[in-house]
Amino acid sequence: MRAVVQRVHHASVTVSAQVCSSIGQGLLVYLGVERDDGEHDVAYMVDKLRHMRVFEDSAGQMNLDVTQFGGQMLIVSAFTVQADVRRGRRPSFDLAAPTDRAVILYGLVCEGLRNKGVQIEKGSFGNHMAVDARNDGPICILMDSRRLF
Numbered sequence: 001m002r003a004v005v006q007r008v009h010h011a012s013v014t015v016s017a018q019v020c021s022s023i024g025q026g027l028l029v030y031l032g033v034e035r036d037d038g039e040h041d042v043a044y045m046v047d048k049l050r051h052m053r054v055f056e057d058s059a060g061q062m063n064l065d066v067t068q069f070g071g072q073m074l075i076v077s078a079f080t081v082q083a084d085v086r087r088g089r090r091p092s093f094d095l096a097a098p099t100d101r102a103v104i105l106y107g108l109v110c111e112g113l114r115n116k117g118v119q120i121e122k123g124s125f126g127n128h129m130a131v132d133a134r135n136d137g138p139i140c141i142l143m144d145s146r147r148l149f
Helices: 040-052 097-115
Strands: 002-015 018-023 025-034 062-064 072-077 121-122 130-144
Touching: 002 040, 002 072, 018 072, 018 121, 025 040, 040 097, 040 130, 072 097, 097 121
Parallel strands: 025 072, 072 121
Antiparallel strands: 002 018, 002 025, 002 130
């Protein structure tokens, strides 16, 4: 499982000209599920996302996690996070999980974060989404549950 995590001032998802979700300050997470991902990968992502300290404390140091800061998360399914561009010019998505598997694991990550007290909003799984975000920092972090990077 991979994620691109951005600290944002605000973010929203629009589908068919309708805003379907939005957050204020917090984290925008593009989550990509790999075909061999399972419960261990879900647990890793939930723990890392919940406790990642990327918000500034009173001393200006990045010491606060999203709940300590009082922020929210917008979790957007994005199979393209699993893209492999090492060969040729067209990305390969061979490692991305099939839709039926990905929707389950994406849902488990969202549920796990909610159960840990994170206020989350979700993208619209499987739909073409317009994501609007105003990055803060910019802080942009790559995560991989297999710790490949």
